[in-house]
Amino acid sequence: MNGAELLVSALENEGVEQVFGIPGEENLDIVEALRHSRIKLILTRHEQAAAFMAATHGRLTGRAGVCLATLGPGALNLTTGAAHAHLGAMPMVMITGQKGILSRKQAGFQVVDIVSTMKPLTKMAHQILSPATIPSIVREAFRVAQQERPGPVHLELPEDIAAEEGPRIPLVPPHPMTLPVAHHAALDHAGKLIFEAERPLIMLGAAASRPRLAEALSEFVKRVQIPFFNTQMGKGAVADESGLYMGTAALSDHDYVHQAIDHADLIISIGHDTVEKPPFIMGPHGPKVLHVGYLPASVEEIYFPYSELIGDIGPSLTLLADRIEGKLPRAGALLPLRQQILARIAERAEESRYPLTPQRIVHDVRQIMPEDGIVCLDNGMYKIWFARNYRTRVANTLLLDNALATMGAGLPSAIMAAMLYPTRRVLAVCGDGGFMMNSQELETAVRVGVNLVVLVLEDNAYGMIRWKQDAGGFADFGMSFGNPDFIAYAMAYGIKGSRVDNGDALAPALEKAFASGGLHLITVPVDYSENTRVLIDELCDYAIGKGE
Numbered sequence: 307m308n309g310a311e312l313l314v315s316a317l318e319n320e321g322v323e324q325v326f327g328i329p330g331e332e333n334l335d336i337v338e339a340l341r342h343s344r345i346k347l348i349l350t351r352h353e354q355a356a357a358f359m360a361a362t363h364g365r366l367t368g369r370a371g372v373c374l375a376t377l378g379p380g381a382l383n384l385t386t387g388a389a390h391a392h393l394g395a396m397p398m399v400m401i402t403g404q405k406g407i408l409s410r411k412q413a414g415f416q417v418v419d420i421v422s423t424m425k426p427l428t429k430m431a432h433q434i435l436s437p438a439t440i441p442s443i444v445r446e447a448f449r450v451a452q453q454e455r456p457g458p459v460h461l462e463l464p465e466d467i468a469a470e471e472g473p474r475i476p477l478v479p480p481h482p483m484t485l486p487v488a489h490h491a492a493l494d495h496a497g498k499l500i501f502e503a504e505r506p507l508i509m510l511g512a513a514a515s516r517p518r519l520a521e522a523l524s525e526f527v528k529r530v531q532i533p534f535f536n537t538q539m540g541k542g543a544v545a546d547e548s549g550l551y552m553g554t555a556a557l558s559d560h561d562y563v564h565q566a567i568d569h570a571d572l573i574i575s576i577g578h579d580t581v582e583k584p585p586f587i588m589g590p591h592g593p594k595v596l597h598v599g600y601l602p603a604s605v606e607e608i609y610f611p612y613s614e615l616i617g618d619i620g621p622s623l624t625l626l627a628d629r630i631e632g633k634l635p636r637a638g639a640l641l642p643l644r645q646q647i648l649a650r651i652a653e654r655a656e657e658s659r660y661p662l663t664p665q666r667i668v669h670d671v672r673q674i675m676p677e678d679g680i681v682c683l684d685n686g687m688y689k690i691w692f693a694r695n696y697r698t699r700v701a702n703t704l705l706l707d708n709a710l711a712t713m714g715a716g717l718p719s720a721i722m723a724a725m726l727y728p729t730r731r732v733l734a735v736c737g738d739g740g741f742m743m744n745s746q747e748l749e750t751a752v753r754v755g756v757n758l759v760v761l762v763l764e765d766n767a768y769g770m771i772r773w774k775q776d777a778g779g780f781a782d783f784g785m786s787f788g789n790p791d792f793i794a795y796a797m798a799y800g801i802k803g804s805r806v807d808n809g810d811a812l813a814p815a816l817e818k819a820f821a822s823g824g825l826h827l828i829t830v831p832v833d834y835s836e837n838t839r840v841l842i843d844e845l846c847d848y849a850i851g852k853g854e
């Protein structure tokens with residue numbers, strides 16, 4: 307058994323079903339071992355997309371996704387995906403090749419110190435030096451990637467170690483892990499804080515969206531009846547039909563949801579990760595924050611909790627609810643603000659203007675997506691609108707990256723979601739800038755045969771930056787570009803393309819595409835004048851009205 311075969315059986319031992327990537331000649335032993343295994347090799351058209359797909363696998367299942375690349379250039383193409391998984395806490399294992407380490411027959415050709423490159427982008431980066439260590443290193447890689455706080459791990463397998471024959475080394479069986487639950491003294495203290503609060507408010511952050519947490523979290527909110535809001539990456543963690551949803555903090559301040567935040571005297575911050583763009587700015591006179599997390603909070607200028615409840619979040623919250631359920635007469639103190647906040651957010655969502663307003667686009671997408679449908683966003687201006695306006699009912703049904711916030715991840719993550727959930731509707735929403743960063747993956751989507759609709763928002767610009775330019779008083783300069791004919795582009799991949807040509811045509815186009823199955827690309831022109839009208843002028847007037 308050679309090193310590559312041992313590596314692939316160690317991957318099988320971890321339950322890996324697919325490996326995404328682009329091999330190079332240094333990976334050929336691994337490719338050969340994959341050919342004889344149960345694991346599918348899914349080629350992508352850029353390594354970055356393979357990493358985004360593997361990261362999304364980890365995010366949606368809690369089990370690390372695996373991607374593969376060659377040495378040097380291929381490995382370097384994984385780095386943005388590594389950072390996306392690292393900041394976004396998505397379990398992923400990256401495997402890259404390397405020239406032989408026992409001799410240097412090609413001298414320095416294509417050799418880059420990838421392990422050092424990957425170190426700051428991962429939880430662990432290792433070069434494998436002998437086949438004998440493979441079973442334990444692979445087990446350790448998956449353990450590290452999947453345990454809290456999850457993230458990426460990098461393993462480099464040099465080609466001579468991959469080819470080296472040796473005895474069959476026993477694999478290390480994975481075992482289920484039970485995390486420690488918060489200490490009873492911390493639970494008592496947290497219970498006391500909540501009991502004493504006049505106007506408590508729950509915030510659901512990125513870690514609240516861990517797949518295994520959904521049920522316990524919804525149960526906690528239902529039992530304590532305290533209203534909640536979420537960060538962008540905490541969206542969907544508790545169904546907003548609970549009657550307790552107060553909004554999403556897509557901006558850091560001055561949005562309508564901040565009315566509730568500003569009035570709260572205690573924020574129970576569940577799973578907040580400070581990699582996210584701040585959902586609110588803590589200051590000395592604001593509400594107290596109780597941090598509930600798998601791990602202690604990292605203290606920042608704008609986040610410094612008053613108290614912490616650390617441990618496995620689900621069971622800890624169950625114990626907390628046992629202490630306070632039914633004993634909180636002021637639990638709903640902030641609820642009277644709810645209706646007004648949500649009504650303001652919903653304004654103008656049904657206007658027939660053409661090009662379409664972002665509010666209308668979000669509204670129409672919501673109409674067509676079933677409760678469990680998954681919307682995967684790329685990065686652009688529309689992300690703020692979706693985060694703010696899209697109402698989620700099921701955990702992990704609005705996938706967005708508010709951590710690295712990289713462009714180019716929308717399409718690959720949607721392909722992964724569609725592969726994992728073939729019977730659910732999956733929609734990728736991309737700007738015309740971000741879509742073109744990984745649009746070549748349409749071919750991957752065609753080849754793997756997913757049902758997927760890709761919605762491209764056309765403004766012929768890097769709209770988000772153009773808006774920031776405008777908001778910052780800069781001249782409109784350097785942000786516009788031309789686009790290919792997206793319908794012809796779709797046709798070139800053998801998929802159906804269509805263009806929304808009036809203000810009421812988006813929902814029917816989406817419905818038709820989903821109903822007919824397969825892969826579709828729809829383009830819709832977007833009117834971004836709403837960015838300034840709502841997100842600057844209207845919110846500014848609102849802040850002035852409050853006397854700020």
Ligand SMILES: Cc1ncc(C[n+]2csc(CCOP(=O)(O)OP(=O)(O)O)c2C)c(N)n1
Pocket residue numbers: 685686687688711712713714736737738739740741763765767768769770771
């Ligand atoms: C890889 C990468 N490059 C640059 C940026 C900075 N950036 C954020 S949004 C944005 C514009 C996105 O344009 P587009 O995809 O067309 O979406 P729009 O805002 O126009 O809707 C840019 C350049 C980024 N986040 N990621």
Ligand SMILES: [Mg+2]
Pocket residue numbers: 686737738739763764765766767768769
């Ligand atoms: Mg654009």
